[in-house]
Amino acid sequence: MKPAALFSAFPFLLCLAPFLSNNPSAVAQGIPSSPTESRSVRKPIEFTEYDLPNGLHVILHENHAAPVVATYVLYRVGSKNERPDRTGFAHFFEHLMFEGSEHIPRGSIDKYISGAGGNLNASTSFDRTDYFFNLPSHQLRLALWIESERLLHARIDEAGVETQRSVVKEERRRSYDNQPYGSLFEELSALVFEGTPYQWVPIGSFQYIDQAKIEEFRDFHRTYYRPDNATLVIAGDFKKDDAKQIVEEYFATIPKGEAVPQPNISWDLQVTGKSKDVLKKNTPLPALVHAWRGPVETHPDAYALDMLVNILGSGRSSRLYQRLVEKEGVAMSAMPYCYLMEKAGLLALSVTGQSGVSLDELDRLLKAEIGAVISEGVTEQEFQKARNAMESQFAESAGTMHDRASSLAHYHMFYHDTALVNTELQRYLSVTREDLQKVAKQYFTESGRFTLRFPLPTEK
Numbered sequence: 001m002k003p004a005a006l007f008s009a010f011p012f013l014l015c016l017a018p019f020l021s022n023n024p025s026a027v028a029q030g031i032p033s034s035p036t037e038s039r040s041v042r043k044p045i046e047f048t049e050y051d052l053p054n055g056l057h058v059i060l061h062e063n064h065a066a067p068v069v070a071t072y073v074l075y076r077v078g079s080k081n082e083r084p085d086r087t088g089f090a091h092f093f094e095h096l097m098f099e100g101s102e103h104i105p106r107g108s109i110d111k112y113i114s115g116a117g118g119n120l121n122a123s124t125s126f127d128r129t130d131y132f133f134n135l136p137s138h139q140l141r142l143a144l145w146i147e148s149e150r151l152l153h154a155r156i157d158e159a160g161v162e163t164q165r166s167v168v169k170e171e172r173r174r175s176y177d178n179q180p181y182g183s184l185f186e187e188l189s190a191l192v193f194e195g196t197p198y199q200w201v202p203i204g205s206f207q208y209i210d211q212a213k214i215e216e217f218r219d220f221h222r223t224y225y226r227p228d229n230a231t232l233v234i235a236g237d238f239k240k241d242d243a244k245q246i247v248e249e250y251f252a253t254i255p256k257g258e259a260v261p262q263p264n265i266s267w268d269l270q271v272t273g274k275s276k277d278v279l280k281k282n283t284p285l286p287a288l289v290h291a292w293r294g295p296v297e298t299h300p301d302a303y304a305l306d307m308l309v310n311i312l313g314s315g316r317s318s319r320l321y322q323r324l325v326e327k328e329g330v331a332m333s334a335m336p337y338c339y340l341m342e343k344a345g346l347l348a349l350s351v352t353g354q355s356g357v358s359l360d361e362l363d364r365l366l367k368a369e370i371g372a373v374i375s376e377g378v379t380e381q382e383f384q385k386a387r388n389a390m391e392s393q394f395a396e397s398a399g400t401m402h403d404r405a406s407s408l409a410h411y412h413m414f415y416h417d418t419a420l421v422n423t424e425l426q427r428y429l430s431v432t433r434e435d436l437q438k439v440a441k442q443y444f445t446e447s448g449r450f451t452l453r454f455p456l457p458t459e460k
Contacts, residue, residue, distance in 0.1 A: 042394070042395050042398055044422045045061060045398060045404055045407075045408070045421050045422055046061065046062070047059050047060060047061045047408060047418065047421075048060045048062075048240060049412065049418055052227065052247070052248075052251060052252050053252070053256075054227040054228060054251070054252065054254055054255060054256040055226075055227050055228025055229075055256050056227035056228065056230055056231075056232060056251050056254070057230070057231045057232070057412060057413075058231075058232050058233075058234075058244075058247055059231065059232070059233040059234075059405075059408045059409065059412060059418060060233075060234050060235075060238075060240055060243055060244070061233070061234070061235040061236070061401075061404055061405065061408060062236075062238060062239070062240050062243075063235060063236055063237065063401065063404075064237050065237075066236075066237065066401075067136060067137045067138075067237050068134060068135065068136060068137055068236050068237060068401060069134075069135055069136070069137045069139070069140050069143070069234065069235070069236035069237055069238055069401065070132065070133070070134050070135075070233075070234070070235045070236050070400070070401035070402040070404075070405045071132060071133045071135075071140070071143040071144065071147065071232070071233070071234055071405070072130060072131075072132045072232070072233040072234075072235070072402065072405035072406055072408075072409055073130065073131045073132070073147050073151075073230055073231070073232050073233075074128055074129075074130045074230065074231045074233075074406075074409040074410065074413055075128060075129045075130070075224060075225060075229055075230050076127070076128055076224075076229050076230075076260070076262075076413055077090055077128065077129055077224035077225075077229065078090050078124060078125050078126045078127040078128050078129060078202065079091065079124070079125070079126050079197070079198075079200060079201065079202040079204070080126045080127060080196075080197040080198055080263055080265070080341075080342075080343070081197070081224065081261075081262070081263065082197065082200070082204070084197075084200070085208060085211075086208050086211075086212060086216070087200040087204040087205050087208050088168070088202070088203060088204015088205060088208055088209050089204065089208075089209075089212070089216075089217075089220055090124050090129055090202060091124040091129075091168070091202040091203055091204060092164060092165075092168055092204065092209055092217075093129070093217065093220055093221065093225075094122050094123070094124045094129050094131075095164040095167060095168060096154070096155075096156060096160055096161065096164055096217065096221075097122070097131065097150050097154060097225075098110065098122070099154075099155045099156075099157075099160035099163075099164070100150075100155045100160075101149035101150050101152075101153040101154055101155050102149075102153040102155065103149055103153060104146065104149055104150075104155070106155065106159070106160065109146055109150075112142060112146065113133055113135065113142075113143075113146075116135055116136065116139045116142055117135065117136050117139070118133055118134050118135035118136065118139060118143075119133075119134050120132065120133050120134075124202045125202055125341075126197075126198055126201075126202065126341050126342075126344075127341050127342045127343075127414070128410075128413070128414075130406070130409070131147065131150075132402060132405070132406070133146070133147075134400075134401070134402055137236060137237035137238055140234065140238055140243065140246065141246055144234075144246050144247065144250050144251075145250055147232070147250075148250035148251050148254065150225075151225055151226075151227065151230070151251075151254060152254050154221055154225065156214070156217050156218050156221060157214070158214055161214060161217060165209055165210065168203075168204075168209060169206055169209075171203070172203050172204075172206070175203070176203060178282070179282075180280070180282050180283060180284050181280075181283070181287055181352075181454060183278060183280070184278075184287075184289065184350070184452070184454070185201060186200075186201045186203075187276065187278050187452055188289060188291055188346070188348065188450070188452050189201050189346075191274055191276060191291070191450045191452065192291050192292075192293055192346050192348075192450050193344055193346070196265050196266075196267065196343075196344055197263050197265065198265075198341070198343075198344045222257070223257075223260065223261070224260060226254075226256065226257050226260065227251060227254050227256060228256045228257070228260065229260045231409045231412050231413050232247065232251070233405040233406075233408050233409045234247075234405070235401040235402070235404045235405040235408070236401040263343075265343040265344065267293075267296065267343055267344050267345075268293075269293050269294075269295070269443075269448075270448070271293060271448060272447055272448070273291075273292070273447065273448050273449040273450040273451070274450055274451075275450070275451040275452075275453065276451070276452055276453070277453045277454075277455055278452060278453065278454050279455065279457070280454065280457070281457050283454050283455070283456055283457060285332060285352050285353055285354065285355060285456070286352075286353040286357060286358070286359050286362065286453075286454060286455060286456055287350065287351065287352045287353065287453075287454035288350065288351050288353070288359055288362045288363060288366065288451070288452070288453055288454070289348055289349070289350040289450075289451070289452040289453075290348065290349050290350075290363075290366055290367075290370070290449055290450070290451055291337075291346060291347065291348035291349075291449070291450040291451075291452065292346075292347045292348070292443050292444055292445070292448050292449060292450065293344075293345065293346065293347075293443075293448060294338070294339075294340055294345030294346055294347040294443060295340060295345050296340060296341065296342060296343055296344065296345055297340035297341055297342065297345065297414065298414070298415055299340070299345075301439050301442070301443075302340050302345075303427050303428050303430075303431050304431045304435040304436050304438070304439045305338055305340070305347060305439050305443065306338045306340075306390075306428070307386040307387075307389075307390065307428065307431055307436060308373070308378070308386075308436045308439060308440055309336040309337070309338040309347060309349070310336055310338070310386055310389060311373075311378055311382045311383075311385070311386050311436070312336055312349055312369065312370070312373065313334045313335055313336030313349050313350075314336050314389070317385065318334060318336070319369050319372075319373070319382075320334035320336075320349060320351060320366070320369055321333075321334045323365060323368075323369055324351055324362070324365055324366070324369075328365060329354065330353060330354055330357045330361055330362060330365065331351045331352060331353050331354060331357070331362065332352045332353065332354055333351070333352045334349070334350070334351045334352075335349070335350045335351075336348070336349055337349070337350070342414055347443060347444075349366065349370070351366060359453050359455060363451070370440075370444050373436075373437070373440045373444075374437070374440045374441050374444060376437075377433055377434070377436065377437035377440075378433060378436050378437070380433070383433045383436070387428070387429060390425065390428040390429070391425065391429075394424075394425045394428075404421070407421050408421055411424075
């Protein structure tokens with residue numbers, strides 16, 4: 001699935017920069033990255049890429065449609081790179097990177113960017129952490145200076161760690177602990193990804209961040225925040241030779257370190273599923289999730305699975321919505337999840353029931369719809385709708401300079417093929433109706449189903 005789509009599916013994995021400082025309006029200020037281009041025709045995204053001697057991969061997309069520039073730095077470090085007794089480190093470190101540097105006063109990064117007429121943000125997931133700025137084009141030097149500073153001279157001290165401990169705890173309370181179904185993906189990950197570093201989510205646990213010493217944070221930075229573990233993308237209104245000169249000036253002297261460790265994950269798709277009831281006092285309506293292990297994101301089946309899951313649960317015309325919400329009237333909503341990552345994957349369908357509807361009834365109807373796809377396949381209308389949705393998604397993914405920068409970085413780092421930014425749509429369009437039924441039979445097995453149930457507090 002496209003990078004942007006991953007975060008729309010799981011918005012609670014996105015960490016917003018406003019919570020990192022005392023200036024909550026920083027992200028909201030400034031200018032848009034670029035005007036949205038026509039969805040009817042998408043021109044190829046032209047780019048130049050190269051490596052610095054220290055291993056930093058640089059991608060330049062020169063585009064003069066608007067006087068804006070987006071910088072995007074992607075680090076190949078996420079929650080899967082953490083120790084089981086130090087979960088939350090990657091996400092916590094994302095916060096620390098906004099503390100400043102040896103040459104940037106504490107809490108000044110967002111002030112510099114908003115003061116220059118731009119905006120900023122960052123996010124963490126299982127596989128990666130990214131940082132990005134959108135600025136008027138004449139402020140490119142400012143963006144690259146800040147990124148080089150927090151790569152080479154990040155401020156990691158007791159004051160910053162203590163400040164961000166409080167911020168991260170509040171973020172977890174607000175987005176996970178105090179939200180109805182807030183623990184859904186955390187519980188689901190523990191079930192489906194059991195035995196791998198994907199079994200904990202990026203937000204992590206309070207106690208491990210509290211137990212960590214300052215030197216552990218510094219060691220994490222030394223290990224993963226290195227030029228040879230990063231991809232830098234610049235997209236927008238700049239001259240290529242000028243950008244290369246600034247990149248050379250700010251990044252070329254940053255030293256390359258030892259080989260960056262990555263976890264060795266054995267991902268077995270042929271496992272027996274499990275079921276779990278999640279009892280929460282703040283559960284307002286019964287909810288049910290059916291999930292299966294899926295392939296990694298670069299697997300050829302990824303495209304058919306993405307389309308199939310959307311046919312089943314995406315939007316009001318989806319199978320689950322039409323059957324459970326419109327026809328039977330037993331559900332409030334339905335939601336699909338196709339979350340395929342670097343070394344593991346998850347496929348899931350969730351439904352939130354109406355008051356008074358039993359989880360057994362939701363379970364029966366959900367199984368019936370999945371069984372129908374396995375035995376009969378999808379209709380021609382559903383197939384064409386899925387193809388149209390993919391074309392629309394790809395057109396929209398090129399709408400801003402930030403979107404383009406994000407896609408370029410992701411394709412390079414995880415697919416090792418930056419040019420997929422222009423060609424991956426064809427892989428979706430080559431999927432057939434027969435392919436959709438084939439992957440339904442292969443992955444949506446009865447024995448491999450994981451079930452997560454949210455009964456009402458009064459139910460046993």
